[in-house]
Amino acid sequence: xxxxxxxxxxxxxxxxxxxxxxxxxxxxxxxxxxxxxxxxxxxxxxxxxxxxxxxxxxxxxxxxxxxxxxxxxxxxxxxxxxxxxxxxxxxxxxxxxxxxxxxxxxxx
Amino acid sequence: xxxxxxxxxxxxxxxxxxxxxxxxxxxxxxxxxxxxxxxxxxxxxxxxxxxxxxxxxxxxxxxxxxxxxxxxxxxxxxxxxxxxxxxxxxxxxxxxxxxxxxxxxxxxxxxx
Numbered sequence: 001x002x003x004x005x006x007x008x009x010x011x012x013x014x015x016x017x018x019x020x021x022x023x024x025x026x027x028x029x030x031x032x033x034x035x036x037x038x039x040x041x042x043x044x045x046x047x048x049x050x051x052x053x054x055x056x057x058x059x060x061x062x063x064x065x066x067x068x069x070x071x072x073x074x075x076x077x078x079x080x081x082x083x084x085x086x087x088x089x090x091x092x093x094x095x096x097x098x099x100x101x102x103x104x105x106x107x108x
Numbered sequence: 109x110x111x112x113x114x115x116x117x118x119x120x121x122x123x124x125x126x127x128x129x130x131x132x133x134x135x136x137x138x139x140x141x142x143x144x145x146x147x148x149x150x151x152x153x154x155x156x157x158x159x160x161x162x163x164x165x166x167x168x169x170x171x172x173x174x175x176x177x178x179x180x181x182x183x184x185x186x187x188x189x190x191x192x193x194x195x196x197x198x199x200x201x202x203x204x205x206x207x208x209x210x211x212x213x214x215x216x217x218x219x220x
Binding site: 033035041042043044045048086088093094095096097098099100101 | 139141143150151152153156158163164166198200207208209210211212213214
């Protein structure tokens, strides 16, 4: 079993819809990262969080340490949000473990 | 501030050869980590370096090695290349420990 599980694997939304991606992990972590990767593009770090909630523009990330669960929300989705979103957990020994990614497609 | 720079961008090698990839972190960042990305396995952690010391290594064979120089630039080396080593190799830098990661554009390695 992978240390980091993401769901759904794929997601298609209409422009303007609210999107949620979930991430569950099984190890003790020092921080959780949400990453974005566009086709053929590099990886951009969206959030790094170890507790609570963070917001940046239309993106919101939450984490529940007790339940070992995090969610990434995209409000008012737009076609430019189409990308692969990857959850990664960092441990105290500086290792990073990754989820398989969620491919998000937003249709105009 | 310049971003994380990886060279070369593309590389084609044949089985049995060795390869060296380079990563220059953001100025002032002392931590550099390396990752392998393949369609089948996704992203996997290779190594993490801080101030020239390897702090952790992922579950990869000894053919994969790396180092970090005093200016924080890092290299990774893969010896005796196998077809399965074909992948996008990414590096990331951060200032110290548990902070936001900044990724390079990666080196696409093809082993023929």
